[in-house]
Amino acid sequence: MRCPSCGHPESKVVDSRPSDEFNSIRRRRECLKCGNRFTTYERLGDNPIIVIKSDGTSQVFDREKLYRGISIACAKRPNIPNDKKSEIIDQIEAELRNSGRNEIKSKDLGDIVLNHLKGLDDVAYIRFASVYKDFQTIEEFQEALRGLEH
Ligand SMILES: [Zn+2]
Structure with a gap:
């Protein structure tokens, strides 16, 4: 998952949520080099179970x-x-x-x-x-x- 801005290969996930699209998850990532934020949609293996936290955020x-x-x-x-x-x-x-x-x-x-x-x-x-x-x-x-x- 290379940064679309500078091409750096490493980024960290700043937010994840299930996408409306079946079986995928939307992640906000931040490039570890330039700090650029971008969104990825990642396919998951067999049906993930989503855990919804009390503050409304969710994770797999x-x-x-x-x-x-x-x-x-x-x-x-x-x-x-x-x-x-x-x-x-x-x-x-x-x-x-x-x-x-x-x-x-x-x-x-x-x-x-x-x-x-x-x-x-x-x-x-x-x-x-x-x-x-x-x-x-x-x-x-x-x-x-x-x-x-x-
Ligand atoms: Zn970058």
Whole structure:
């Protein structure tokens, strides 16, 4: 993806969103050399799942990113080894694809992850919930803890 202005081969993505055109994504890129901004339309592999964040922006479901999120929540928790994390993500991805939907709110995705962590490791559950649900108050923590008791 060369810069149309100076021909430099490297650029960074400043914004990504699904395009109206089937199976493609529109990216705003910024040339790392001259700073020129340009738009590309990139075809994706099989149907991407789009995650819509609470601020309305969206991005393609990213296994690596979810893996990192779960890994942070599971830090120093031996109950959830790495292959278990991959297994959880496989299950979640399969659930999303089987549901036939191609987009999901990040909050709903967070809830699905939490359902998988529930019963595996309570500390990882609370850590993940605090990040994904963006807890601002102690009451929100307490509510999540109550949810674990049932
Ligand atoms: Zn350039």
